Amino acid sequence: MDKVEDKRNKVFGGKYFDRWWIMVLAVVGLILLLIFARPDPYQRIFLFVREGIWTTVYITCVSFVLVLFFGLFVALGRLSKSTIVRGVSTVYVEVIRGIPMLVQLIFWYFAFPSVMQQLGHAFNIQSMIEYRANAVTMAILGLTVGYSAYMSEVYRAGIQSISRGQMEAARSLGMTYFQAMRYVILPQAIRVILPPVGNEFITLLKDSSLVSVVAVADMTRRGREFMAANFIPIQTWIMVALLYLVLTLLAARAVTWLERKMKMEKSS
Amino acid sequence: MTPIIHIKDVHKQFGAVQALKGVSLDVNRGEVVVIIGPSGSGKSTLLRCINRLEEFNSGQILVDEIPLDSAENINTVRTEVGMVFQQFNLFPHLSVVDNITLAQKIVRKRSAPEAEKVARELLVKVGIPEKADYFPGQLSGGQQQRVAIARALAMNPKIMLFDEPTSALDPEMIQEVLDVMMNLAKEGMTMVVVSHEIGFAKAAADRVILMDGGLIIEEAPPEELFTHPKEERTKAFLSKVL
Numbered sequence: 207m208d209k210v211e212d213k214r215n216k217v218f219g220g221k222y223f224d225r226w227w228i229m230v231l232a233v234v235g236l237i238l239l240l241i242f243a244r245p246d247p248y249q250r251i252f253l254f255v256r257e258g259i260w261t262t263v264y265i266t267c268v269s270f271v272l273v274l275f276f277g278l279f280v281a282l283g284r285l286s287k288s289t290i291v292r293g294v295s296t297v298y299v300e301v302i303r304g305i306p307m308l309v310q311l312i313f314w315y316f317a318f319p320s321v322m323q324q325l326g327h328a329f330n331i332q333s334m335i336e337y338r339a340n341a342v343t344m345a346i347l348g349l350t351v352g353y354s355a356y357m358s359e360v361y362r363a364g365i366q367s368i369s370r371g372q373m374e375a376a377r378s379l380g381m382t383y384f385q386a387m388r389y390v391i392l393p394q395a396i397r398v399i400l401p402p403v404g405n406e407f408i409t410l411l412k413d414s415s416l417v418s419v420v421a422v423a424d425m426t427r428r429g430r431e432f433m434a435a436n437f438i439p440i441q442t443w444i445m446v447a448l449l450y451l452v453l454t455l456l457a458a459r460a461v462t463w464l465e466r467k468m469k470m471e472k473s474s
Numbered sequence: 475m476t477p478i479i480h481i482k483d484v485h486k487q488f489g490a491v492q493a494l495k496g497v498s499l500d501v502n503r504g505e506v507v508v509i510i511g512p513s514g515s516g517k518s519t520l521l522r523c524i525n526r527l528e529e530f531n532s533g534q535i536l537v538d539e540i541p542l543d544s545a546e547n548i549n550t551v552r553t554e555v556g557m558v559f560q561q562f563n564l565f566p567h568l569s570v571v572d573n574i575t576l577a578q579k580i581v582r583k584r585s586a587p588e589a590e591k592v593a594r595e596l597l598v599k600v601g602i603p604e605k606a607d608y609f610p611g612q613l614s615g616g617q618q619q620r621v622a623i624a625r626a627l628a629m630n631p632k633i634m635l636f637d638e639p640t641s642a643l644d645p646e647m648i649q650e651v652l653d654v655m656m657n658l659a660k661e662g663m664t665m666v667v668v669s670h671e672i673g674f675a676k677a678a679a680d681r682v683i684l685m686d687g688g689l690i691i692e693e694a695p696p697e698e699l700f701t702h703p704k705e706e707r708t709k710a711f712l713s714k715v716l
Contacts, residue, residue, distance in 0.1 A: 374527050375563035375622075379577035379629060380553035389576055393567050 226462070230455045237448050247438050251429075251445045258428035259449060265342065265424065266414045269349040270407055276350060277357025282387070284362055295358070302355035307348075308416050314348040315339055315420035345417035353410055360406060364399035365391055397468050404461030408454050415450075425449055476539065478503045478633060478664055479524060484533030486519055486688075493519045494530065495688040501633075506665045508675040508696070511685035512711060517668045520685070521635050524666065525555045538632060553581055556626030560638040562618040564610035564625070570597070571606045574625045582629060589628070596624035600654050616647030620654055627658075634658065636667040672715060676700060684708045 240248040283295030302310070319339040326334025368391050376386035418427035429446040433439050477500035486494035493516045501507050509517045522528040523535060526548045535542050537551045565573050574593035578584045584592070597603045600620040602613075610618055619639055626634060636655065640648045652674050659665055659678040669675065675682050676696045683693040684707070692705045700716070703709050 369561075369563075371559060371561050371563035372565065375557075375559060375565070376577075378525055378527060378552055378555070378557040379625070380549055380581040381577060382549065385580055389580065390565055394565075397567075 226455070226459060230452065230459065233448055233451050233455060237445070237452070240445070240448075247436065247441050248445060250436075251432055251438075251442050254432045255425055255428040255446060255449065258423055258425035259453075261342075261422060262411070262414055262424040262426075263453070265345055265349070265417060265422065266407075266411045269346050269353065269414070270410055272346070272350040273353040273357050273406070273410070274403075276354040278361050280354055280358035281361035281365060284358060285365060299355045299358055302352055307352050307413055308419065310352050311345065311348040311416055311420050314351075315341065315344045318344070341417075341421040345414075345420055345422045348420075349410065349414065349417070353406065353413075357403070357406055360399050360402045361395070363402075364395035367398050368394050400465055400468060401461070404458070404464070407461070408457050411454055411457055412450065475502060477501055478538055479666070480534075480536040480539075481520070481524070482534045484520070484523060484530045484535060486516070486523065486528065486530045493688055494523070496533070497685075497688070497690055499683070499690065499693075501664060501666060503632075504662045504664055505680045506659045506663075506667070506678050507681050507683060508667045508669055508679040509683045509685055510668075510670065510672075510675065510711070510715075511691075515685040516688040517685045518637050521637050521666060521668050524633075524635060525552050525557055527557075553629055554631055555633045555635060556629060556631035557635045558619070558622050558626055558637065558639045560641050562610070562615070562622045562642070564618055564622055566610050569607050569609055570602075570613070570621050573610065573621060574628045577625070578628050592628050593624070596627050597621075599627075599657075600624045601650070614647060615643045616650045619643065619647075619651045623651075623654055623658075633664045633666070636665065636669065638668050638670070640669065640671055670715065672700070684711060686711070 237252070241252055242249075280295050280298060283291050284299065286292050286295070319337055322334050322337040326332070326337065365387075372390055372394070373386055376390040377383070381389070414424060415426040418424055418430065421427075423431075425446055429442050433442045436442070479499070479501040481497060481499040484494050484497045485492070495516075497516070497520055499507075499520075509520070511517050519528055523530050524537065526542050538554055540547050540551055542548055542551060564570075565576065568576060571590060571593045574596060575584075575586070575589035578589035578592060579586060582589075594603065594606060597606055600623055602617055602620055605613060605617060605621070610621065613621065623634075623639075639655070640651050643651065648671070652671060655665070655667070655674065656678050665678075667674070667679075679696045681693055682696045682699045684691045684699070684703075684705070686707050692699060692703060692708045694704075699708065700712065703712060
C-alpha cells in the first residue's frame with residue numbers, strides 16, 4: 207500500500223509542486239517586467255522599498271523563532287498540573303488574544319517606555335529613567351508577545367492530540383516529564399502541528415506590516431514614505447503588494463516542502 | 475523476607491467514585507500475582523498506583539522499600555518497575571529497535587551500541603528478531619505487545635506490571651504473548667498481572683486475587699481459588715468467566 211501511495215505522490219504531487227512554483231515565478235516575473243518596462247516609477251519604487259524588504263524579513267524571522275520558543279513554554283504552562291502555572295498561562299493567552307495586535311504594538315512602543323521611566327523615577331533607578339525604546343526591538347517584542355499566545359494554542363492542540371498512553375509509557379520507563387516531551391510527545395506532535403505552524407508564519411509575515419506604525423522602516427512604511435513624497439499611490443501599492451506576495455508564496459512553498467519531507471520520513 | 479511490593483490501606487478517589495477503598499497487599503520477590511475481577515473493580519487502578527501513574531489519596535506503597543513520596547523516589551521506582559499496557563503504547567514514530575533503546579540511553583545512560591545489543595537480544599527472547607527495523611504500525615497486535623514487553627525488560631526491572639496485556643488482541647495472538655509472559659514467570663521475575671486469562675492464572679500464578687468494588691475480596695493459590703472459592707462474590711464472578 208505504501209508503494210502505491212509513493213507513486214501517486216510522484217505523479218500528482220510533482221505536478222502540484224511545479225504549478226505553485228510557476229505562480230512564484232509569475233509574480234517575480236511581473237515585478238521584473240514592471241521594473242524594466244517602466245523604470246519610472248516602478249524601478250524608483252522598488253529601489254526605495256528595497257531596504258524595507260530586509261527589515262520585514264528580519265523582524266518576521268526573529269519574532270517567529272522567539273514565538274516558537276515561548277509558545278511552547280506557554281502551552282506546557284497551560285497543560286501544567288499546577289493551578290497557578292495553568293492560571294497564569296491561561297490569563298496570558300486570553301488577554302493577549304483579546305487585544306488587537308496593532309494596539310499591542312502601539313503599547314510596547316509608546317506606552318511601555320513611559321511606564322519604565324515612571325517606575326525609574328518612583329524607585330530612583332537611573333538606567334530606567336534614561337530608558338529609550340528601540341523601534342525594531344519593541345516591534346519584535348510586541349509581535350513575540352502577541353503571537354506566542356496563538357502559537358501556544360497550536361502547540362497545545364498538537365500535544366493533546368497525542369494519546370495519554372504515550373506519556374504514561376514514557377514515564378513508566380523512568381523518563382522525566384521533559385524527557386518524555388522531548389523524545390516521545392513533541393516528535394509526534396510536530397507532524398500534526400506543522401501545517402498550522404506554517405499558517406502562523408505566513409500570518410505573522412503579513413501582520414509584520416503593522417510595525418510600520420511604530421517607526422520601523424519595513425516594506426509598508428517605506429511604501430507610505432514613497433507615496434507621501436511622490437503622490438503615485440496606485441503604482442506604489444501595486445509594487446508593495448507584489449513584493450509581499452513573493453514572500454508569502456515562498457513561505458508557503460517552504461512549509462509544503464517541510465510537510466512532504468516529514469511525510470516521507472514517516473513512511474520510510 | 476521483606477516483600478518487594480508493600481501496599482497498605484490505599485484509598486483512591488476519582489471525583490465522586492471511590493476506586494480503591496483501603497487495599498493492602500504484599501508481593502514477595504519472584505512471586506507471580508494475578509488480579510482478576512469485574513471491570514470497574516479497581517484492579518487496573520491498583521496496578522497503576524504501584525508505579526504512581528495514578529496518585530492515591532491515602533495509604534502507603536513501598537516498592538523495594540522505597541516509599542512513593544517524592545518525585546525522585548517515584549522516578550527511581552519507575553526505573554525498577556516495568557509496565558505493559560493494554561493498548562501497547564509503543565512509540566509510533568520510532569522503529570522497534572529505537573523503541574527499546576530510547577529509555578536505555580536517556581534513563582540508564584547506556585551507549586548506543588550497548589543499548590542496541592540489549593534490544594536485539596530481547597527481540598530474540600520475545601521471538602521477533604526479524605522485526606527490529608520495522609515500525610510499530612507495520613506489526614500485528616501480538617507482535618507489538620511483545621515489543622512492548624521487550625521495551626520494559628530492557629530497563630532490567632525487578633518487577634513487571636501487566637495491565638490487561640491481552641485484552642486488545644485478536645484471539646489468535648493471545649497465546650504468543652502469554653507464552654512470553656509464562657517464560658518470564660519461569661525465570662523468576664516478580665510479576666503483577668491484571669488479566670482475564672484464567673488459563674494463564676492457573677498455569678503461572680502463585681497467588682490469585684479477586685477484586686470487586688475497590689476491595690480485595692479473596693486471595694488464594696489458583697488451584698484453591700478456582701476450585702474452592704470461599705466468598706459468594708468470587709463464586710458469582712467465576713461462574714461468569716469459567
